[in-house]
Amino acid sequence: MDNTSFPASDDAMVIIGAGLTGATAAATLREEGFTGPVVLVGAEGQAPYLRPPLSKGFLAGKESEESLLPCPEKWYAENDVELLTSDEAVSVDPTARTVALSSGRSLSYGRLLLATGAVPRQLNLPGTDLQGVYYFRTKTDSQRLHLELAGGGRHLVLIGSGWIGMEVAATARELGNEVTLLGLEEVPMSAAIGPRLGTVFMDRHSEAGVQFRLPASAKEIRGDDAGRVTAVVTDAGETLSADLVVIAIGVVPQTALAEEAGLTIGNGIQVDSGLRTSAEGIFAAGDVASALHPVTGQYARSEHWANAISGGKVAAQSMLGRDAVLDDIPYFYTDQFxxxxxxxxxxxxxxxxxxxxxxxxxxxxxxxxxxxxxxxxxxxxxxxxxxxxxxxxxxxxxxxxxxxxxxxxxxxxxxx
Ligand SMILES: Cc1cc2nc3c(=O)[nH]c(=O)nc-3n(C[C@H](O)[C@H](O)[C@H](O)COP(=O)(O)OP(=O)(O)OC[C@H]3O[C@@H](n4cnc5c(N)ncnc54)[C@H](O)[C@@H]3O)c2cc1C
Structure with a gap:
């Protein structure tokens, strides 16, 4: 293992997670005039991109890959930001102030931002590994599903009645596919907006031909001898035939690095309203952070686009020693039909x-x-x-x- 410290500088800003939060933080550091080393560590094999279009226009084939980029790919080199697209951070040592990467490299940092985001919650059921069963988070997930749905005429079963389930349902239906959606709520999205308002969205979907099974849970996902999905069996004993299944039952924050480094965790990495973690010199922002909101006095994790941008900006300012506070009112949006x-x-x-x-x-x-x-x-x-x-x-x-x-x-x- 190569233990060379890179960059050697103690004033280096290292950001783990090349998503929207990480990219925004890197851009803010440069906008605020920071001239020292900035390293943005990513593991997806891609430059940072926006996720909201993945279940909407990009899944529909109406938006280009380029339109997903928060910064043009050349921006990183032009602004002297070292973008590592395929090197996972495997551990953080808060005492030595180093980050170990899967490639064997070790990065020294003056300030570290954890922007590791979230991953889909896994469904513990037989059949989730069959061909044609998808979790939905990345650009690759969206591209694969687009290829399956683009010609229409497939039967998609969606498990999960939250934002992403409902958005994918709308896009798949618009592409001419049969869609059945099941979830634990009586009305989609009612955990967030209540049943009366959720019904407005449900009615629009029904009008467009989306079938609902609510409340219902999946008990088994069945496949054929070739290992391809064929059906979802519900807890009511109904067998829904399926060419494709998308599981969208929420996300879990990626806190493993922070936990192993001994940082305080509580539904995400706990941070104060300046996005400082319990460890000196380490910050957290975006989907992974549970931040103390100065107005509510409560810790909350926000899994939304606007929070990735505001959080990235505030984290960068805090890393520079500025007196910044994340006091935005949480905001999000959706488009369905x-x-x-x-x-x-x-x-x-x-x-x-x-x-x-x-x-x-x-x-x-x-x-x-x-x-x-x-x-x-x-x-x-x-x-x-x-x-x-x-x-x-x-x-x-x-x-x-x-x-x-x-x-x-x-x-x-x-x-x-
Ligand atoms: C399909 C979809 C649709 C959405 N639609 C909307 C919408 O309409 N409106 C809205 O407000 N929000 C929406 N969101 C939510 C929004 O996209 C997220 O809140 C936002 O992406 C969070 O950004 P992030 O950078 O904090 O985390 P992420 O986007 O999860 O990025 C974190 C990155 O860190 C990387 N990483 C993790 N661990 C490591 C490690 N150890 N080493 C290196 N890299 C690591 C991950 O691979 C990932 O690339 C949507 C999300 C999805 C998935």
């Missing part, structure tokens, strides 16, 4: 909140607000645009609102 949605808010505060609606659920053009003691804690716009700033202002203000004004589509949201 002709439904475009954006959501901002504190998910943890929406439990038992009142939901009020401005606009029409029937017409699928509305803004829903979650209210606690008349204060807006979250808001979601569906096929209504340019209202996120107002929604976030209402949440941030923490003031009591007038429900009549809030729910009247003709009134100015700022006056609610």
């Amino acid at each position: 002709d439904l475009g949605m954006e959501y901002s808010g504190y998910g943890a505060l929406t439990k038992d909140a009142d939901v009020v609606v401005r606009g029409s659920l029937e017409d699928r053009e509305f803004v829903a607000f979650w209210l606690r003691e008349d204060r807006v804690v979250a808001g979601m716009n569906v096929n209504v645009w340019d209202v996120q700033e107002e929604i976030q202002d209402l949440i941030r203000s923490g003031r009591a609102v007038d429900r009549a004004v809030l729910t009247d589509p003709d009134s100015d949201l700022k006056t609610a």
Whole structure:
């Protein structure tokens, strides 16, 4: 094993995880004027890319590989960022301040960012290793599934009724495939947005021909003698024939490196609101980090695109010793058929909140607000645009609102 330290410099910034968080952190370090060594360690064999299109336009074959890149591939070399695309970090020594890579190299760091993201939760069932059964996270997963779905006429069974399951269902159906979706909830996505609003999306899918089995769980995945999937058996004893199966039952944060290095873990790598871990000089951001939110006073992990960008920026500033805080209101979006949605808010505060609606659920053009003691804690716009700033202002203000004004589509949201 080659133990040469590379780079040798003590002021090196090392980032583990070449996803959107890692790429954003590297770009921010350079934008903020840092001129020392920056190393971005990735294991996927690719330059960093965006995942949201993987279940939408890219899966549909409408978006190019190039459109997925947060920075053009040449950006890294041009900005003197050492991008290692196929070298997994295998251990971190917080005392010696080194990272060991699978290639045998050892990197010294002054500051280290863990941006290792998340991986699909595995389904512990017979048959998950059959041909035609997919987990869904990477560009390669999306490219493989596209090849299977692009010609239409296949029968896809989706296991999981969350965002990714519903997005893949919509795209597969638009490509002319039969789609059956099963999940543990009675209504898709109700863990995040509740059954009443989840029904709006479910109805749109049903209208387009997506079949639902809810609540239902998969008990067995069956295959033929050639090892190719043929069916999914549900807990109700139904056998759903399947040419393809996608398992999308959530993700788990990749905390192994941090755990082995003795960092504090709690549903992700625990960090303060400046994204500092429990170890001196080590930071964590993106899907892997459970960050203390200065407004809610709670630790929360956000598995969304906007958090990867904001987290990457704040982490880089903290690494440079700046007084940065991640205090964004969590934000995410989805596109399913002709439904475009954006959501901002504190998910943890929406439990038992009142939901009020401005606009029409029937017409699928509305803004829903979650209210606690008349204060807006979250808001979601569906096929209504340019209202996120107002929604976030209402949440941030923490003031009591007038429900009549809030729910009247003709009134100015700022006056609610
Ligand atoms: C199909 C799909 C659709 C999505 N759609 C939306 C959407 O519509 N809206 C939205 O807000 N969000 C969406 N998301 C979520 C969003 O993409 C994620 O929140 C974001 O990718 C998180 O970025 P990250 O860099 O923190 O983690 P990741 O994207 O998981 O990147 C982490 C990287 O670290 C690498 N890595 C891990 N361990 C090591 C190691 N030891 N050594 C080297 N490299 C390592 C991994 O291989 C990976 O490349 C979607 C995600 C998926 C998968």
